Amino acid sequence: MNSIAGALAAARQAIPIADARLLLRHVLGAGAAWLEAHRDDLLPRSAAEAFAALVERRAGGEPVAYLLGFREFYGREFSVTPDVLIPRPETELLVEIGQKKVGASDTVSLLDLGTGSGCVAITLALELPQARVAAADISAAALAVARANATLLGANVSFVESDWLACFGGRRFDVIVSNPPYVASGDPHLSEGDLRFEPPSALACGADGLDAIRRIIADASRHLEAGGWLLLEHGYDQADALRELLAATGFVDIEQHRDLAGIVRVSGGRWPGA
Numbered sequence: 442m443n444s445i446a447g448a449l450a451a452a453r454q455a456i457p458i459a460d461a462r463l464l465l466r467h468v469l470g471a472g473a474a475w476l477e478a479h480r481d482d483l484l485p486r487s488a489a490e491a492f493a494a495l496v497e498r499r500a501g502g503e504p505v506a507y508l509l510g511f512r513e514f515y516g517r518e519f520s521v522t523p524d525v526l527i528p529r530p531e532t533e534l535l536v537e538i539g540q541k542k543v544g545a546s547d548t549v550s551l552l553d554l555g556t557g558s559g560c561v562a563i564t565l566a567l568e569l570p571q572a573r574v575a576a577a578d579i580s581a582a583a584l585a586v587a588r589a590n591a592t593l594l595g596a597n598v599s600f601v602e603s604d605w606l607a608c609f610g611g612r613r614f615d616v617i618v619s620n621p622p623y624v625a626s627g628d629p630h631l632s633e634g635d636l637r638f639e640p641p642s643a644l645a646c647g648a649d650g651l652d653a654i655r656r657i658i659a660d661a662s663r664h665l666e667a668g669g670w671l672l673l674e675h676g677y678d679q680a681d682a683l684r685e686l687l688a689a690t691g692f693v694d695i696e697q698h699r700d701l702a703g704i705v706r707v708s709g710g711r712w713p714g715a
């Protein structure tokens with residue numbers, strides 16, 4: 442039988458040590474401090490076998506979040522499966538800007554398009570308890586994950602299966618946010634790293650990656666209250682295209698927000714109304 446330290450040493454031949462620690466903690470249901478304090482303990486056979494299986498899958502490229510079954514976003518744990526995009530830290534910027542647009546208003550309505558795990562809609566609902574939050578996705582499997590997350594986290598979000606805004610009839614919102622797919626379909630990164638395991642429909646969208654963004658911008662005006670905001674996350678090299686698309690459609694007060702690396706990753710505008 443191997444010790445905890447021995448199992449970690451063997452695993453680090455195949456995967457990064459930080460990943461190995463996370464996977465072993467998951468198998469043992471243990472915290473980081475416990476693992477360190479029990480380095481010399483022997484690993485029971487069942488735990489060793491479960492750990493070895495996870496190490497093999499990680500070495501094959503499967504993302505840690507799918508192996509653990511969760512990813513932290515905005516300080517909360519969200520369940521994830523291969524049916525949903527793994528929440529990214531950069532998407533917290535979209536949540537922060539969305540919150541600022543709502544302010545102290547108590548009758549505000551928000552819509553998150555392409556909700557995936559629900560991380561954006563659920564975070565907004567929990568941070569803004571006065572807001573009415575709806576969320577849409579075209580994937581029924583993603584919506585099942587999002588609904589489960591909302592229940593587990595105690596968030597009040599109404600989920601709708603919809604091709605972007607197609608199922609929203611005449612409904613209007615004060616704020617529409619979206620982190621849509623925005624990778625160009627020929628981008629070589631799609632066949633590298635974690636992206637290989639994520640749903641293609643959550644990542645890629647057209648030759649220049651802007652098909653979904655074009656559609657959302659074109660349709661949002663019919664679903665925004667006068668003075669309402671549309672906020673979109675996009676790729677690091679799409680800021681100019683977003684500014685042009687928003688302006689050409691009639692959005693005003695266009696804003697572009699930089700991430701911690703100084704790159705514009707969220708663009709938005711206000712719909713002036715009739």
Ligand SMILES: C[S@@+](CC[C@H](N)C(=O)[O-])C[C@H]1O[C@@H](n2cnc3c(N)ncnc32)[C@H](O)[C@@H]1O
Pocket residue numbers: 525526527528529532554555556557558559560561577578579580583603604605620621622623642643644653
């Ligand atoms: C980049 S993921 C974002 C997921 C989540 N909001 C996040 O930030 O982690 C894009 C999401 O858009 C959804 N999507 C793709 N095409 C769609 C469409 N035509 N209508 C609605 N949702 C769509 C995908 O299923 C996916 O969940």
